[in-house]
Amino acid sequence: MKKLLIAPLAAAALAVTGLVPSASGAATAKGDDMATVAATAKCKSLTALSTVHVRKSASTRSTSLRLWYKGTKGCDIKGVDGGSYKNTCGIDSYHYWRKVNYRGTVGYVPNVCVKYS
Template identity: 90%
Template sequence: MTYHKREEPLKKLLIAPLAVAALALAGFVPSASGTAAVENDTMSTVAATAKCKSLTALSTVHVRKSASTKSTSLRLWYKGTKGCDIKGVDGGSYKNTCGIPSYHYWRKVNYRGTVGYVPNVCVKYS
């Protein structure tokens, strides 16, 4: 019986980090109140994610800190994977991106917990 008592606290220690990791992959981050919230400016609760407009990347693209190709890349959004649309924004011009010679419209997105900007022509609603 002593063996099971030692095993139980270990299971509890493993469950919390796994739950946090699963929420992070889904685009949620824990808040100070202990509830999960979507990390962006228009969807602040778990319930709001049902209203998420799903986007699919048409090619692998950089998620950037601001709507400019000169902005820092926060991460890569891989071709065929899904993320959440937040809003469209006018930004810096980009050339020869995702098969388009030149354009300037961007999408603010939440991709796997990272909020940033991608060229509009590199994603489609799915």
């Protein structure tokens, strides 16, 4: 009886994470997540220049998902144009953001707050 419950639970867990089983049985990403997974696999390392919020979208009004602490490393996914930010990481005003993966959280940080390492 327990064996019958494992397959539906595994499928539900994969669906929640955005992964779907392929014909070979391996889990693969679907849709826009595929580009994120591929980009993270070819990670360009970034270091935070100061402690900064990783946000849900490229805007200072967006929800903060977590803090990225000064001196720690994360992965660069891509650059994006977004909402303006002022007085951030020593820059008066700018609007370019980085889509990043920091310790499993994918979100956006102001471009001027990170550097390639």
